[in-house]
Amino acid sequence: MKKTFDVTSGTELRCKGWRQEALLRLLENVLAVGEDPENLVVYAALGRAARDWPSHDAIVETLKTMEEDETLIVQSGKPIGVMKTHVDAPLCVMANCNIVGQWAKSENFYKWEKENLICWGGLTAGDWQYIGSQGVIQGTYEIFSIIGERHFDSNLAGRFILTAGLGGMGGAQPLAGSMANAATLCIEIDPVRIQKRIEIGFLQYQAKDLDEALAMIQKAVEEKKAISVGLCGNAAEIYPEILKRGIVPDIVTDQTSAHDLVYGYVPHTRTLEEARSLRADHKDILMKEGRESIVQHVTAMLEFQKKGAIVFDNGNLIRTHAKDGGVEDAFDIPIFTEAFLRPLFCRAIGPFRWIALSNDAEDIRKIDDFLLERFADNDRVTNWIRLARENVPFEGLPARIAWIGHGERTELALAVNEMVKSGHLSGPVAFTRDHLDAGGMAHPNIMTEKMKDGSDAIADWPLLNAMMSCSSRADLVAIHSGGGGYAGYMTSAGITVVADGTDAAAQRLENSITNDTALGVMRYADAGYEESYDEIEKKNIKRIAL
Ligand code: NAD
Numbered sequence: 349m350k351k352t353f354d355v356t357s358g359t360e361l362r363c364k365g366w367r368q369e370a371l372l373r374l375l376e377n378v379l380a381v382g383e384d385p386e387n388l389v390v391y392a393a394l395g396r397a398a399r400d401w402p403s404h405d406a407i408v409e410t411l412k413t414m415e416e417d418e419t420l421i422v423q424s425g426k427p428i429g430v431m432k433t434h435v436d437a438p439l440c441v442m443a444n445c446n447i448v449g450q451w452a453k454s455e456n457f458y459k460w461e462k463e464n465l466i467c468w469g470g471l472t473a474g475d476w477q478y479i480g481s482q483g484v485i486q487g488t489y490e491i492f493s494i495i496g497e498r499h500f501d502s503n504l505a506g507r508f509i510l511t512a513g514l515g516g517m518g519g520a521q522p523l524a525g526s527m528a529n530a531a532t533l534c535i536e537i538d539p540v541r542i543q544k545r546i547e548i549g550f551l552q553y554q555a556k557d558l559d560e561a562l563a564m565i566q567k568a569v570e571e572k573k574a575i576s577v578g579l580c581g582n583a584a585e586i587y588p589e590i591l592k593r594g595i596v597p598d599i600v601t602d603q604t605s606a607h608d609l610v611y612g613y614v615p616h617t618r619t620l621e622e623a624r625s626l627r628a629d630h631k632d633i634l635m636k637e638g639r640e641s642i643v644q645h646v647t648a649m650l651e652f653q654k655k656g657a658i659v660f661d662n663g664n665l666i667r668t669h670a671k672d673g674g675v676e677d678a679f680d681i682p683i684f685t686e687a688f689l690r691p692l693f694c695r696a697i698g699p700f701r702w703i704a705l706s707n708d709a710e711d712i713r714k715i716d717d718f719l720l721e722r723f724a725d726n727d728r729v730t731n732w733i734r735l736a737r738e739n740v741p742f743e744g745l746p747a748r749i750a751w752i753g754h755g756e757r758t759e760l761a762l763a764v765n766e767m768v769k770s771g772h773l774s775g776p777v778a779f780t781r782d783h784l785d786a787g788g789m790a791h792p793n794i795m796t797e798k799m800k801d802g803s804d805a806i807a808d809w810p811l812l813n814a815m816m817s818c819s820s821r822a823d824l825v826a827i828h829s830g831g832g833g834y835a836g837y838m839t840s841a842g843i844t845v846v847a848d849g850t851d852a853a854a855q856r857l858e859n860s861i862t863n864d865t866a867l868g869v870m871r872y873a874d875a876g877y878e879e880s881y882d883e884i885e886k887k888n889i890k891r892i893a894l
Pocket of ligand 1: 383391392393394485486487512513514515517518519536537538541581582583584603604605606607608612613614615616662663664665761785
């Protein structure tokens with residue numbers, strides 16, 4: 349019988365407290381909005397919610413029966429045990445996919461995954477923080493807006509964005525492009541993904557072929573109208589074809605799962621079905637052909653750049669594979685973090701999220717109202733909340749993301765906790781953030797590329813972050829490292845805290861959220877960024893400066 353993946357509504361508890369219930373609902377939610385829940389895959393080709401179904405079921409059973417003064421331990425998606433701790437300790441700690449340095453290679457990962465020793469949690473899959481494509485939408489929107497400000501008189505109306513990948517995260521691109529008023533063309537090899545994005549309202553149209561797609565884009569550009577068009581095809585073939593026709597988009601990027609040459613990226617030499625059938629026993633073929641295909645794909649991106657397009661890497665290691673394949677100048681394409689978002693991260697302004705655990709969308713709208721009033725003088729926040737409210741459909745449990753920083757996040761979380769306490773909201777709310785956040789990640793080809801002090805690959809920061817989150821009484825704390833194609837490329841930390849309206853929750857929220865962002869600001873200050881010094885001074889963060 350086919351499994352169904354639903355979220356739970358209302359306030360009836362199946363666990364012994366709201367904190368446990370919250371984690372259970374978040375686990376259900378990542379599957380409900382995930383890409384391939386039957387296989388526990390949430391997003392990014394292989395990012396799983398749990399190691400396997402027995403592990404999943406044991407986690408569910410444990411969350412239902414554990415006491416509030418106990419801690420569940422999860423190792424790479426498998427529950428290991430429950431220990432007596434205390435009511436202020438995290439309810440759940442996780443270490444997902446951490447491999448000792450010299451062994452952290454994708455080949456070892458695939459072998460150990462097959463032997464059921466490990467699984468990859470992505471960033472927000474294994475620790476049940478994923479909220480659907482919405483999770484990256486503001487980041488993508490901010491990037492497009494910053495490009496607009498820098499290069500197109502603050503207006504992307506009449507501008508053409510070319511990108512690829514309509515998966516769990518990439519699926520946010522067409523909607524973010526439309527919200528920035530651009531005409532966006534997304535190439536995607538899997539027709540099912542195109543259909544899914546249309547159904548959930550993130551993509552408007554599917555074109556039958558490249559001629560039709562380009563005609564739709566050209567018309568929208570001429571009329572300065574926002575449009576999003578999906579085209580089924582392989583980006584490694586279609587990018588060069590667009591180039592051959594002499595068309596140069598204004599902005600070019602890519603969000604195929606290029607990081608994983610086996611389970612993610614489909615080489616142009618194979619159909620989707622052929623690629624899938626080679627995954628189990630012919631990884632070497634897929635890795636070789638995938639790299640060759642990426643060489644073609646990135647060469648076209650570099651050509652677009654030479655012809656004047658604004659080209660950037662959207663965080664999928666595509667340049668890394670291209671360079672390994674011989675494209676010496678692949679890193680002439682900048683990474684989005686360093687090129688556009690770092691000044692925000694220096695102030696710990698990053699992708700903060702909250703999720704209405706009772707499944708009542710009205711709760712999110714009430715929190716929107718609070719933000720619009722409280723941040724009335726902050727255009728970035730109010731502009732985003734208004735746009736998101738109007739344009740971003742909810743998937744699974746209603747949730748919102750907003751890029752806010754140190755102090756602001758804490759203030760919001762405490763105000764929401766009060767709203768839960770007073771009954772203004774219909775149920776508790778979970779707070780979390782992407783791992784790709786100031787204090788949460790070391791990822792030298794994505795988050796921490798070209799740090800001012802050269803500390804790109806130093807992974808102490810996310811580890812300190814996780815330890816501080818435990819000491820600060822967060823409800824769930826996770827340390828993740830890269831799996832699949834990301835093996836050996838990154839380490840990150842995740843945190844979830846539940847606002848259940850109690851005084852104890854207020855303390856947990858205050859400590860964990862404040863310390864999380866404070867460490868983020870300190871990390872960038874330590875690397876020598878002026879914006880962080882300024883933030884430290886303004887917000888009275890107790891940094892020891894040597
Ligand atoms: P996903 O696996 O859910 O989707 C990837 C999509 O790419 C799939 O739909 C797949 O069919 C398509 N695809 C693969 N090869 C293709 C090709 N050659 N041509 C056209 N389409 C192709 O992955 P996702 O969650 O959407 O993530 C995409 C990438 O973005 C990953 O590498 C992920 O790690 C990265 N990522 C970046 C950020 C960020 O903040 N920028 C955040 C999350 C994930």
